[in-house]
Amino acid sequence: MLCACLAIAALAAAPGVAASPQAKARKVIIDTDPGTDDAIAILLALNSPELDVRALTVVPGNVTAAQGLQNALKLVSLANRCDVAVAGGAEHPLFQKLITAEFWHGKNGLANVELPAPKCKADTRFGPDLIIQMVHEAPHEITLVPIGPETNIALAVLKDPSIVPLVKEVIVMGGSISGGNVNAAAEANIYNDPEAAQIVFQAGWPVTMVGLDVGNETLFGRKHLAQLAKTHGPQNDFMVSVLDFLVKLSEKFGDTGSPMYDPLAVGEAIDSTLMKTQAMHVDVETRGEFSRGETVANRRNEIERNVLHGDRYIIEGVDHVKPNVEVCTSVEGERFIQLFISRIEGK
Numbered sequence: 523m524l525c526a527c528l529a530i531a532a533l534a535a536a537p538g539v540a541a542s543p544q545a546k547a548r549k550v551i552i553d554t555d556p557g558t559d560d561a562i563a564i565l566l567a568l569n570s571p572e573l574d575v576r577a578l579t580v581v582p583g584n585v586t587a588a589q590g591l592q593n594a595l596k597l598v599s600l601a602n603r604c605d606v607a608v609a610g611g612a613e614h615p616l617f618q619k620l621i622t623a624e625f626w627h628g629k630n631g632l633a634n635v636e637l638p639a640p641k642c643k644a645d646t647r648f649g650p651d652l653i654i655q656m657v658h659e660a661p662h663e664i665t666l667v668p669i670g671p672e673t674n675i676a677l678a679v680l681k682d683p684s685i686v687p688l689v690k691e692v693i694v695m696g697g698s699i700s701g702g703n704v705n706a707a708a709e710a711n712i713y714n715d716p717e718a719a720q721i722v723f724q725a726g727w728p729v730t731m732v733g734l735d736v737g738n739e740t741l742f743g744r745k746h747l748a749q750l751a752k753t754h755g756p757q758n759d760f761m762v763s764v765l766d767f768l769v770k771l772s773e774k775f776g777d778t779g780s781p782m783y784d785p786l787a788v789g790e791a792i793d794s795t796l797m798k799t800q801a802m803h804v805d806v807e808t809r810g811e812f813s814r815g816e817t818v819a820n821r822r823n824e825i826e827r828n829v830l831h832g833d834r835y836i837i838e839g840v841d842h843v844k845p846n847v848e849v850c851t852s853v854e855g856e857r858f859i860q861l862f863i864s865r866i867e868g869k
């Protein structure tokens with residue numbers, strides 16, 4: 523194996539010879555609660571040469587842990603990718619009861635579409651342990667892409683904080699700086715485990731937040747569905763069924779298309795020119811009566827300094843707060859959707 527790698531490296535160094543795509547592919551671990559948009563994200567990742575998907579770790583969220591594991595195994599089986607490790611993880615959020623979202627994703631979490639029984643087998647490792655092991659095996663190379671609640675990622679950090687400087691980047695689908703989708707303040711993935719999200723956001727590794735702000739600007743609509751339906755293949759046809767379910771659901775609530783929340787997180791890993799970001803300090807509210815689960819972003823990275831004088835505080839200055847998150851603030855939504863279609867059509 524070593525000699526093959528050396529041969530590839532030598533070829534890649536030769537003038538006019540591009541390094542093999544695999545040699546440049548970005549190693550990712552996707553933590554997922556599949557989930558209709560998770561399924562779209564996962565098939566996009568598995569059909570994109572820019573990414574080397576090392577594993578899927580499953581977290582409860584849209585569906586239970588058991589349903590999510592089955593769905594993840596069906597997805598890698600559909601894509602003929604039994605080389606990708608698929609491991610179960612947490613059974614519930616850190617400190618609250620699980621809230622499942624069959625309302626939005628269908629009874630089975632995959633738009634009520636029945637995929638064939640999986641031919642791929644689950645990895646026996648616990649998801650957080652698999653993350654820890656893979657990060658140590660490939661220091662500074664692994665990008666974590668959590669597209670469900672952050673429970674597994676938080677458990678990995680709590681168990682082995684030494685992974686933090688070894689992870690290349692954490693691209694989170696979650697949060698919002700423009701209001702919530704489960705209520706006025708909170709986005710679903712954060713809302714389902716706020717304590718886990720705060721651990722992940724404050725860990726000290728590079729975090730890119732792909733939130734509702736860009737997902738809501740990337741709507742997959744009927745014209746996109748008609749475009750994708752022109753071609754066929756097992757993954758293509760499955761995506762058309764899932765997206766038909768999602769487009770109809772979005773129209774039922776007065777929208778013109780389905781937001782590509784999870785797929786955009788994978789899009790960020792594929793091509794970071796798709797979105798613009800702004801460095802902000804972000805905290806996750808874990809106690810607010812109306813705001814538990816809100817990602818509270820400090821756009822100016824400043825905070826007033828109040829000093830107690832007798833029975834009152836006096837503002838005596840403004841202190842800088844260190845940004846900890848690159849928040850995605852704008853997106854080329856149509857360019858992303860066309861990239862997605864180009865990767866799935868005919869597969």
Ligand code: RIB
Pocket residue numbers: 555557558559560583584669670671695703709710711783784
């Ligand atoms: O708020 C959107 C997020 O919640 C997506 O990850 C979706 O799959 C659900 O988990």
Ligand code: CA
Pocket residue numbers: 554555556557559560584669670784
């Ligand atoms: Ca998800």
